[in-house]
Amino acid sequence: MDQKFDMDADKSQRGVAAVDRALSIIAALEAWSMPRNLSEISRATGLYKSTILRLLQSLQDAGYVIRVDESKYALGPTVMQLGLAYERANPLRHLFLPVMQRLVDAGLESPSFHIRQTAEERVCLFRLDSNHSTLDRVHAGDRLPMRRGAAGKVLLAFGEDHAEGEEMDQIRRDCFAASLGERDKFCAGVAAPVFTRRDRLMGALSLSGPKERFTPEDVERMKGPLQAAVRELTTEMGGTYPT
Amino acid sequence: MDQKFDMDADKSQRGVAAVDRALSIIAALEAWSMPRNLSEISRATGLYKSTILRLLQSLQDAGYVIRVDESKYALGPTVMQLGLAYERANPLRHLFLPVMQRLVDAGLESPSFHIRQTAEERVCLFRLDSNHSTLDRVHAGDRLPMRRGAAGKVLLAFGEDHAEGEEMDQIRRDCFAASLGERDKFCAGVAAPVFTRRDRLMGALSLSGPKERFTPEDVERMKGPLQAAVRELTTEMGGTYPT
DNA sequence: AATGATCGTTTCGTTAAACAGAACAGATGC
DNA sequence: GCATCTGTTCTGTTTAACGAAACGATCATT
Numbered sequence: 194m195d196q197k198f199d200m201d202a203d204k205s206q207r208g209v210a211a212v213d214r215a216l217s218i219i220a221a222l223e224a225w226s227m228p229r230n231l232s233e234i235s236r237a238t239g240l241y242k243s244t245i246l247r248l249l250q251s252l253q254d255a256g257y258v259i260r261v262d263e264s265k266y267a268l269g270p271t272v273m274q275l276g277l278a279y280e281r282a283n284p285l286r287h288l289f290l291p292v293m294q295r296l297v298d299a300g301l302e303s304p305s306f307h308i309r310q311t312a313e314e315r316v317c318l319f320r321l322d323s324n325h326s327t328l329d330r331v332h333a334g335d336r337l338p339m340r341r342g343a344a345g346k347v348l349l350a351f352g353e354d355h356a357e358g359e360e361m362d363q364i365r366r367d368c369f370a371a372s373l374g375e376r377d378k379f380c381a382g383v384a385a386p387v388f389t390r391r392d393r394l395m396g397a398l399s400l401s402g403p404k405e406r407f408t409p410e411d412v413e414r415m416k417g418p419l420q421a422a423v424r425e426l427t428t429e430m431g432g433t434y435p436t
Numbered sequence: 437m438d439q440k441f442d443m444d445a446d447k448s449q450r451g452v453a454a455v456d457r458a459l460s461i462i463a464a465l466e467a468w469s470m471p472r473n474l475s476e477i478s479r480a481t482g483l484y485k486s487t488i489l490r491l492l493q494s495l496q497d498a499g500y501v502i503r504v505d506e507s508k509y510a511l512g513p514t515v516m517q518l519g520l521a522y523e524r525a526n527p528l529r530h531l532f533l534p535v536m537q538r539l540v541d542a543g544l545e546s547p548s549f550h551i552r553q554t555a556e557e558r559v560c561l562f563r564l565d566s567n568h569s570t571l572d573r574v575h576a577g578d579r580l581p582m583r584r585g586a587a588g589k590v591l592l593a594f595g596e597d598h599a600e601g602e603e604m605d606q607i608r609r610d611c612f613a614a615s616l617g618e619r620d621k622f623c624a625g626v627a628a629p630v631f632t633r634r635d636r637l638m639g640a641l642s643l644s645g646p647k648e649r650f651t652p653e654d655v656e657r658m659k660g661p662l663q664a665a666v667r668e669l670t671t672e673m674g675g676t677y678p679t
Numbered sequence: 680a681a682t683g684a685t686c687g688t689t690t691c692g693t694t695a696a697a698c699a700g701a702a703c704a705g706a707t708g709c
Numbered sequence: 710g711c712a713t714c715t716g717t718t719c720t721g722t723t724t725a726a727c728g729a730a731a732c733g734a735t736c737a738t739t
Contacts, residue, residue, distance in 0.1 A: 208494030210725070211697065212458040216498040223521040231716060241699060242716075251451030255459040256577030259559055261551070264716070268522045270561055270576035276519015278466040279511045308502070316502055318513055333513035334499030452697070454726065474687060484728060489688075507687065686735070696726075706715065 214240055215248045219257060219268070228265035286319065288429055292422050293321045293398075300324065301415055302402035304422075305331055306387070307344040308395070315339055315348055318396070327403050329380040342376035343384035347397035351386045368435065369420065371412050374404055381407035383415050385423040388432035395430055398423050457483055458491045462500060462511070471508035529562065531672055535665050536564045536641075543567065544658055545645035547665075548574055549630070550587040551638070558582055558591055561639070570646050572623040586615035586627035590640035594629045611678065612663065614655050617647055624650035626658050628666040631675035638673055641666050 221237040222229065235242050249266060252258040256271030280286065293304040303323040310316040317335045322328050331337070339345040349356040350364040364370045373381040382401030389395040400415050424434045464480040465472065474485050481488070492509060495501040499514030523529065536547040546566040553559040560578045565571050574580070582588040592599040593607040607613045616624040625644030632638040643658050667677045 207490075208492075208497055209454045209458065209490050211452045211454040212491060212494040213497070215452065215455040215458075216494065216500070219518065220498070223518055226521075226525045232714070243700080243718080244698060246717075247450075247452050247697075248455060249451075251455040251459065253553065253559075254451055254456070254579065255463070256559065256579070257459070259551070259561070260553055268518065268525060269559065270522070272515065272518035273522045273526075274519075274575070274577060275462065275466055275511065275515035276517075276522070279513070279516045279519070282469045282511060283516075308504070310496065310503060316496075316499065316512065318502070332517070334517055336497065336499070454696080475685070485687075486689080486729080487727060490726075680739100682737100682739085684735100684737080687733095689732085690730090692728100694724105694727085696724095698723085698725095699721100701719090703718085704716095706713100708713080709711090 211248070214238070214244065215252060218245060218248055218252065219272075222258065222266060222268050228261045228267035230265050234266065289319050289398075289426065290321070292426055293319065296400065296418060296422060297321050297323055299418055301418060302382075302400040302406065303328055303331070305344065305399050305401060307337070307348065307384075307397045307399065309339065309348045309352060310336065313339050315345055315397075323402060325402060325406070329377070329382075329401050329403060331401065337376065341372070342399075343370040343372035343382040343401070344397040344399040345376075346370040346372065347384045347386050347399075348394070351388075351394040353394075368423075369416055371407070373407055379404055383407075383412055383419060385419050387423050387430065388427045388434065389430040390432055392432065392435075395427075395432075398426065454491070457481070457487065458495060461488060461491055461495065462515075465501065465509060465511050471504045471510035473508050477509065532562050532641075532669065533564070535669055536562065539643065539661060539665060540564050540566055542661055544661060545625070545643040545649065546571055546574070548587065548642050548644060550580070550591065550627075550640045550642065552582065552591045552595060553579065556582050558588055558640075566645060568645060568649070572620070572625075572644050572646060574644065580619065584615070585619035585642075586613040586625040586644070587640040587642040588619075589613040589615065590627045590629050590642075591637070594631075594637040596637075611666075612659060614650070616650055622647055626650075626655055626662060628662050630666050630673065631670045631677065632673040633675055635675065635678075638670075638675070641669065 217238050218234060221234055231242050231245060234245055238245070249258055253260065253269070256269045258266050259269040261267055289306055293306070296304045301323065303321060305320040306318050307315045308318060314336050317331055317333055317337065320331055320333045337345065339349055346364055347370045350361045350370070369383065369385050371383045380401060381404040382399045384397045384399035387395045387398055398419065400419055427434045460481045461477060464477055474488060477488055478485050492501055496503060496512070499512045501509050502512040504510055532549055539547045544566065545568070546564060548563040549561050550558045551561060557579050560574055560576050560580065563574055563576045580588065582592055589607055590613050593604045593613070612626065612628050614626045623644060624647040625642045627640045627642035630638045630641055641662065643662055670677045
């Protein structure tokens with residue numbers, strides 16, 4: 194595989210570089226389905242072998258990585274347990290995924306749910322793929338920009354800072370946003386807000402996919418089911434949807 | 437909760453301390469089922485808030501942690517995806533767990549499967565709890581000593597360095613080891629080797645629990661089912677069991 | 680309403696943690 | 710047998726990371 198796991202250069206200034214390196218090793222192991230040796234990890238991550246060995250010591254100690262066949266490394270049982278802990282702690286999955294699945298079953302585009310993470314970024318919490326043969330590439334865990342994409346716009350429009358501007362006003366009136374080719378020129382999406390108690394924004398549910406499936410007719414067709422879904426989720430979250 | 441997540445002092449010399457710190461934050465979030473704020477994380481891990489913030493930057497960038505309610509932190513979707521990747525990459529679970537579950541259903545003690553990790557340590561890959569009301573505390577991911585515990589002895593006896601000594605010879609003859617109060621004075625266990633192709637040791641399957649349930653009669657009663665289980669697993673792994 | 684405690688965030692001087700890179704012995708492939 | 714690749718170890722150098730304090734905001738108590 195030729196996917197590189199270099200650390201994102203513009204992010205290395207704000208966290209801890211050694212932690213970034215360690216997590217890039219885990220990401221490389223995750224991408225492979227078989228244990229890999231030191232040199233393969235070095236090629237994939239761009240890290241020196243001595244650096245990798247030091248980092249692997251910590252990852253092995255914590256059970257994130259195990260060493261098998263004396264010289265290969267693989268994901269260890271701690272990642273499984275973290276996954277289970279995430280499921281235990283996150284009952285939202287059991288609420289959101291059925292609603293999202295119904296959107297898929299209705300033949301619409303790929304649903305995702307996003308929340309704001311920082312002033313400039315959102316994170317995708319859940320993502321299902323549509324039944325179409327082509328998809329836009331978004332995964333749970335992805336960090337995406339706030340200022341581009343339908344979901345980002347919804348988060349800006351309904352967030353606490355109540356972003357200003359004609360476009361934001363329109364989104365607030367419609368409880369709906371569309372974005373054609375903003376985040377990525379080949380992709381498009383529509384989004385609507387999910388509220389929780391006290392009229393607070395919880396996040397944005399979106400439908401996204403390749404741009405050619407977002408004609409004005411397509412967008413109009415998706416609006417109803419999407420808004421029905423966010424109304425249902427808002428009710429379940431103890432919120433009331435603005436009329 | 438009062439569980440501390442301080443880094444293990446004797447391990448901080450060999451990995452990367454910043455990575456150890458970051459993983460201790462994840463461990464703290466895993467132990468809680470609700471999002472927690474900075475001060476709670478600080479109390480639990482013993483780390484300074486400024487240190488935690490820096491580490492959290494990296495963890496958020498990679499999706500291991502998300503920030504919710506503006507000031508609380510929780511496990512993020514990347515840990516779920518790692519858990520799924522681990523399951524995908526580790527078909528052994530689907531082979532081992534049913535066999536281990538049958539040992540539980542037979543009313544025996546808690547089964548675990550261990551592999552060697554370093555010269556001095558083993559790692560528990562899988563663990564099921566018995567149906568008894570008291571258990572020994574072992575979890576998947578735990579690092580345990582090679583020189584103590586029944587599973588450790590089995591790994592030494594059948595490992596490539598073929599550890600010497602009367603006790604090791606006996607274990608090799610019986611394909612079985614028992615350990616009463618070695619790893620922990622209140623616990624005991626029995627273990628047997630699982631082989632794979634070319635007579636190579638794969639790991640050790642053990643049954644363990646509180647010591648008082650390991651009388652000579654108990655040990656004798658567990659030996660048969662345990663050895664039947666490891667024979668079955670060895671056959672499935674393409675190995676042949678020494679007669 | 681005032682006050683104290685606790686929170687999240689930012690800053691920066693210091694130091695030792697972490698790195699890069701080389702060297703080496705062993706294994707593998709031709 | 711030789712070239713290449715591997716895993717492992719070592720160490721001088723540098724800067725990454727830390728600790729600790731300060732600050733403004735929020736919350737709880739009186």
